[in-house]
Amino acid sequence: MSWDVLIIGGGPAGAVAAADLARRGYRVGVLERKRFPRAKLCGEFLAPTGVAHLQHGSLLDPLLRLGAHIVREAAFISSRGHRYTLPLAQFPDGAGFGLGISRATLDHLLLECARACGAEVLEQVCVTEAIASSGRIIGVRARMLPLGKRVTFLASVVIDASGRARALDPSSRSLKSESDSQFFAFQAHVSGIESIGEAVELYFYPSGYGGLVRLEGDLYNLCGLTKREILRRAESDLERLLTLTLRQNPRARETLRNARLESPLTGCGPLRFGLEALPHTHVVIGDAAALMDPFLGQGISNAMESGLLAAALVDAAFRMGDLRTLASRYARAFRRRFIRAWRAAALLRPVALHGDLGDRLLARLPERALAQHLLLRLIFGRKIG
Ligand SMILES: Cc1cc2nc3c(=O)[nH]c(=O)nc-3n(C[C@H](O)[C@H](O)[C@H](O)COP(=O)(O)OP(=O)(O)OC[C@H]3O[C@@H](n4cnc5c(N)ncnc54)[C@H](O)[C@@H]3O)c2cc1C
Structure with missing residues (x-):
């Protein structure tokens, strides 16, 4: 089987890139x-x-109909209870509000949109190996699940959108900061939460940080980062894990007082955040390109934006008849677009992960709307040129 563009992974990055390229007329x-x-x-x-x-893609209304919860502010709460509130209307290039939405719903909608735009989506196909020729990846070998039949797929352009797995070169993820690798994430859907209104709340505690946001119906997402040894001590017991992590924050103690588990408690890690060198053999988008710290809440948005960036450059490369330099041009454009946010994340990471974001730091952040807007524009705004 062969296409103009082959995308590995149907998460937000892959789905958005696929929809955009299919709309432009590519197979x-x-x-x-x-x-x-x-x-x-x-x-x-x-x-x-x-x-x-x-x-922009006319997907907001369908998502709201599926139960997405509108979020108007982000509240950062230190382990001593200091609260710093950021109105999401201050975000540059945004809709003025965020959403709480389960990934099952969001990602499914995005992938169905790619299909509706004309992309051929094959599920339960696990890519195992890249096929290279003259310094470029031109196809992959994969296993069709659940039977395991081996298949080869070829394309003029191959895009890796496989998230943290980085399916085409899994060993390439170099460790910039060894200290980050002791951190693991956990997550569950819970109910019985004391109201947090239209906020996403971020709680800092001695071994990391975690967040709470309302999703569809009365369901809330509870997600956190902590050290490996804490996760081990909790032995998959939510109550024990909460006592060792989130409940060390006074506000989280209050909101989670009557929390009930509504889905299995899951975990993953170790997590290594940061911007790394991208290959020149193929295009890499979303988390496969770089893992953004969750406390900035930008991962999905960046994944979608990198998908759109890649689609525009793939289109330009086909038009110019130059696929050879595509990956290196994309790598430069990706870095230009996201470098400021990654630098900000690297600066804040040690404070967020090792103890408390800090009463002192939160107290010093600007409360005035104009200052907040300028700060956010400086970090997240589009870099021109
Ligand atoms: C603890 C934690 C909390 C986070 N919270 C937030 C948040 O609140 N908001 C936010 O914006 N971001 C958050 N993020 C980041 C966000 O989850 C990612 O940035 C986002 O999922 C990246 O999308 P993606 O499409 O690049 O990758 P993914 O969503 O990981 O999608 C990759 C897809 O590729 C598929 N795949 C993998 N390997 C293969 C293979 N070999 N063959 C075929 N398919 C394959 C996978 O099944 C998957 O569906 C968080 C991350 C962590 C770790």
Whole structure:
């Protein structure tokens, strides 16, 4: 089987790139190892920039009808209870609000949209190996699940959108910061939460941080980061895990007082955040390109935006008849677009992960709307040129 563009992974990055390229008239194939809708460990908060992408693609109304919860502010709460509130209307290039939405619902909608735009989406196909020729990846070998039949797929352009798995070169993820690798994530859907209104709340505690946001109906997403040894001590027991992590924050103690587990408690890690060098053999988008710290709530939005960036450059490369330099041009454009946010994340990471974001830091952040807007524009705004 062969296409103009082959995309590995049907998450937000892959689905958005596939939809955009199919709309531009290319023959696009998407290989996804899971069957959708599928759950995904995530804070399940979509930032205003991501909501703007959905609005642009006429997907916001369908998502609201499916029960997405509108989020108007982000509240950062230190382990001593200091609260700093950021109105999401201050975000640059955004819709003015965020959303709480389960990944099962969001990702399914995005992948179905890619299909409706004309992309050929094959689920339960696990890519195992890249096929290279003259310094470029031109295809993959994969296993069709659940039987395991081996198949080869070829394309003029191959895009890796396989998330943290980085299916085409899994060993390439270099460790920039060894200290980050001791951190693991956990997540569950819960009910019985004291109202947090239209906020996403982020709680800092001695071994990391976690968040709470309302999803469809009365369901809430509870997600956190902590050290490996804490996760081990909790032995998959939510109550024990909460006592060792979130309940060390006074506000989280209050909101989670009557929390009830509504889905299995899941975990993943170790997590290594940061921007790394991208290959020149193929295009890499979303988390496969770089893992953004969850406390910035930008992962899904960045994944979608990198998908759109890649689609525009793939289109330009086909038009110019130059696929050879595509990956290196994309790598430069990706870095230009996201470098400021990654630098900000790297600066804040040690404070967020090792103890408390800090009463002192939260107290110093600007409360005035104009200052907040300028700060956010400086970090997240589009870099021109
Ligand atoms: C603890 C935690 C909390 C987070 N919270 C938030 C949040 O609240 N808001 C936010 O915006 N971001 C958050 N993120 C980040 C967000 O989850 C990611 O940035 C986002 O999922 C990236 O999308 P993607 O499409 O690049 O990858 P993914 O969503 O990971 O999709 C990749 C897809 O590729 C498929 N795949 C993998 N390997 C193969 C293979 N070999 N063959 C075929 N298919 C394959 C997978 O099944 C998957 O469906 C969080 C991350 C973590 C770790």
